Every structure is written in C-alpha cells, then in structure tokens.
Amino acid sequence: MFSFFKKKSPSPAEPSSAPVPDAASAPAADAPTGGGALGWLRKSFGAQDAAAPQAAPAADEAPPAVPEPAPKPKGTRQGWMERLKSGLRKTGGSIATVFTGTQINDALYEELEDALLMADTGVKATQHLLADLRRRVKEAKATEPAAVKALLADALADLLRPLEKPLVIGAHQPTVIMVAGVNGAGKTTSIGKLTRHLADHGESVLLAAADTFRAAAREQLGVWATRNTVEIISQEGGDPAAVSFDAVTAGRARGKDVVLVDTAGRLPTQLHLMEELKKIKRVVTKADATAPHEVLLVIDGNTGQNALAQVRAFDDALSLTGLIVTKLDGTAKGGVLAAIAQERPVPVYFIGVGEKVEDLETFDAREFAQALLA
Numbered sequence: 001m002f003s004f005f006k007k008k009s010p011s012p013a014e015p016s017s018a019p020v021p022d023a024a025s026a027p028a029a030d031a032p033t034g035g036g037a038l039g040w041l042r043k044s045f046g047a048q049d050a051a052a053p054q055a056a057p058a059a060d061e062a063p064p065a066v067p068e069p070a071p072k073p074k075g076t077r078q079g080w081m082e083r084l085k086s087g088l089r090k091t092g093g094s095i096a097t098v099f100t101g102t103q104i105n106d107a108l109y110e111e112l113e114d115a116l117l118m119a120d121t122g123v124k125a126t127q128h129l130l131a132d133l134r135r136r137v138k139e140a141k142a143t144e145p146a147a148v149k150a151l152l153a154d155a156l157a158d159l160l161r162p163l164e165k166p167l168v169i170g171a172h173q174p175t176v177i178m179v180a181g182v183n184g185a186g187k188t189t190s191i192g193k194l195t196r197h198l199a200d201h202g203e204s205v206l207l208a209a210a211d212t213f214r215a216a217a218r219e220q221l222g223v224w225a226t227r228n229t230v231e232i233i234s235q236e237g238g239d240p241a242a243v244s245f246d247a248v249t250a251g252r253a254r255g256k257d258v259v260l261v262d263t264a265g266r267l268p269t270q271l272h273l274m275e276e277l278k279k280i281k282r283v284v285t286k287a288d289a290t291a292p293h294e295v296l297l298v299i300d301g302n303t304g305q306n307a308l309a310q311v312r313a314f315d316d317a318l319s320l321t322g323l324i325v326t327k328l329d330g331t332a333k334g335g336v337l338a339a340i341a342q343e344r345p346v347p348v349y350f351i352g353v354g355e356k357v358e359d360l361e362t363f364d365a366r367e368f369a370q371a372l373l374a
C-alpha cells in the first residue's frame with residue numbers, strides 16, 4: 001500500500017511510440033537543431049554505457065553540497081510518521097491549541113477559522129472545513145473539544161483524499177517524467193531522492209540535466225547520478241529542449257525504465273521561461289509520441305498560498321499530472337495542501353520533510369491529517 005511508486009506492465013493497447021531516431025539524424029521541426037544531436041557535450045556520471053566519459057570538474061570548482069545518503073530507517077513508515085509529525089508541528093500546533101478549552105461554542109469555531117487561515121489553508125478550504133466540521137459535530141453529538149479535534153482530522157482527511165495517487169512506472173518504456181518548479185523549490189533534491197528509490201527497486205534511470213544555464217544545478221544532479229550509479233545527459237549552455245530530446249531518445253535506445261528531466265527553476269511570471277517549458281514538453285513528445293508521461297511540479301511548502309498560485313500557473317501552462325510538496329518541515333503553512341485540494345486538486349505524489357533521502361515519502365491523506373493534528 002505504501003510502496004514508493006506503482007509498477008505497471010506496458011499495456012498492449014497503448015499507442016506505439018514514435019520510432020527512435022538515428023542519433024545523427026536531425027530532430028523534428030520543433031526540436032533543437034543547433035549543433036545536431038552529436039554536437040552536445042554529454043557527461044556520464046558513474047555509467048558504463050553513457051555517451052561520453054565523465055568530465056572532471058575544474059580544479060577551482062567545488063562540487064555542490066548534496067546531503068550524504070543515510071541508511072534506510074528501521075521503522076520505515078512508523079519512522080516517517082514521527083518525522084512527519086515533527087515536521088508539521090509548527091502548522092499543527094496553533095490549530096491544536098484551539099481545542100485545549102472546555103467548551104464547543106462559536107468562539108472555538110472562530111479561533112479555528114483564524115488558525116486555519118494562518119496556516120494558509122485559504123478561505124475556500126477553511127469555509128468548507130468549518131461547515132463540514134459543524135455537521136460532523138452535530139451528527140456525532142460531540143461534547144468535548146478533543147472529540148471535535150478528532151472530527152476535524154476526519155474532515156481534513158476527506159478533503160485531502162482526492163490528492164492521493166501513486167506514481168505509476170512501467171506502463172511505458174521509458175516512463176518520461178518532466179519536473180518543473182520555481183527556483184530553489186527542491187526539484188533537484190527531489191529528483192535525487194526519487195532516483196535513489198527507483199534504483200533501489202531495480203529500475204534503470206536516465207537523468208536529463210535540462211538546466212543548461214546553471215553549472216551548479218547540473219553538478220548537483222551529477223552528484224546524485226554518481227551516487228546512484230545512473231546515467232546523466234548534461235550539456236553546458238544551449239537549449240534545454242535539446243538535452244531533453246536527447247535524453248528521451250537515449251532512454252529509448254538504451255531501454256531505460258525511467259527518464260527524469262530536471263528543468264531550471266523559473267517564476268510563472270517569467271513568460272519567456274514558461275514558453276521554454278512548454279517547448280521542452282513539446283520536444284519530449286517529438287522524441288516519444290506518448291511522452292511526457294508525468295509532468296510534476298515541485299512546490300516549497302513554506303510558500304503557502306503562493307504555492308497554490310504556482311500550481312495554478314504551471315498547471316495552466318503544462319497540464320500537470322502531479323505534485324511534490326517539499327519543506328513541510330518547520331513550516332507554519334502546511335495548510336496549503338487543503339487549499340490545493342479545494343481549488344486545484346492536482347495529485348500529490350510525494351511530500352518532503354527534510355533534506356535526506358528518507359525525508360521524501362508518498363502522500364497519504366489520513367496520515368497527513370493525523371500528523372498535523374497530533
């Protein structure tokens with residue numbers, strides 16, 4: 001039930017992919033042409049059959065800091081629940097104090113309204129939760145604030161449930177996953193963690209460093225690739241769509257299970273950069289007619305209502321298939337998941353409560369609601 005992703009066999013009914021183009025042949029009209037597919041520098045990290053040997057970093061370039069991998073925790077889901085609870089303490093703490101009194105009255109509901117709004121739950125989700133809670137309290141004939149708190153956890157779990165969905169791998173080969181988000185949201189870190197989980201489950205992964213502008217971003221992804229002994233397609237400068245096209249083509253030719261495309265951070269207001277993202281998506285489809293199979297947005301849980309605005313903007317531009325919500329540790333704005341469920345219910349595949357590999361886990365509505373109101 002709590003496996004990190006769901007493995008599915010390719011369905012014979014799936015439309016067949018476009019043929020793998022010859023590496024030297026020019027990509028289709030929308031695809032990048034500068035230098036041709038072979039003109040790009042490719043770096044391989046820890047791979048045996050990558051296109052080119054690994055380029056050594058320049059002596060004066062310190063490799064970017066990437067948290068050391070930690071051994072898998074013993075208690076797995078139990079350990080995760082504890083981390084989730086402690087991560088959500090700031091958000092949940094102020095909501096929980098509402099229930100420390102002795103009476104269920106209008107003042108309690110008003111305090112709860114304030115606390116939910118402060119947690120960035122948003123007006124619509126807050127109104128929904130309050131109305132739902134009043135109904136549940138009446139039905140259950142609850143008389144103790146503690147019982148109301150338990151009923152709020154039920155209401156929240158029900159609101160969040162439509163966001164629960166497993167990431168499915170294997171229906172296509174490769175499963176092409178494009179990852180977008182604003183700067184610093186945690187894209188590369190989340191891709192690294194996801195790569196680790198996939199590699200641990202025997203899935204072969206190819207990474208595409210489609211942030212062609214920032215050397216540190218490419219290097220950071222390279223460190224994750226090395227650590228997980230997976231291949232990476234990387235290029236300095238040039239067109240990010242070119243790297244993505246190349247990676248999907250290579251992923252197909254090399255029979256990879258998953259191709260993960262890491263894109264550069266951007267704000268939804270940077271319209272030319274949003275156009276660039278749309279181009280990456282179109283070009284990926286040129287390399288494989290069925291791809292991308294997943295378009296994920298990584299959002300920083302600390303940004304609260306702003307994260308909801310990002311979901312709307314990126315969904316409008318790219319038709320998102322899923323979210324990864326990071327940095328729920330230490331935020332007071334974890335209520336944003338309820339706002340997303342109410343206003344733009346894009347499935348949440350994973351949530352993150354820290355920088356280590358085990359700090360990223362699948363999203364479970366009930367677990368989240370219980371951890372929040374623990």
Ligand SMILES: Nc1nc2c(ncn2[C@@H]2O[C@H](COP(=O)(O)OP(=O)(O)OP(=O)(O)O)[C@@H](O)[C@H]2O)c(=O)[nH]1
Binds near residue numbers: 181189190211327353
């Ligand atoms: N506390 C905490 N930190 C996180 C989490 N996820 C990522 N980070 C940290 O957030 C910082 C930014 O993460 P990156 O993965 O580099 O973000 P990015 O979106 O790839 O950044 P750009 O490439 O600049 O757009 C790093 O220091 C990560 O270690 C999380 O769940 N909790």
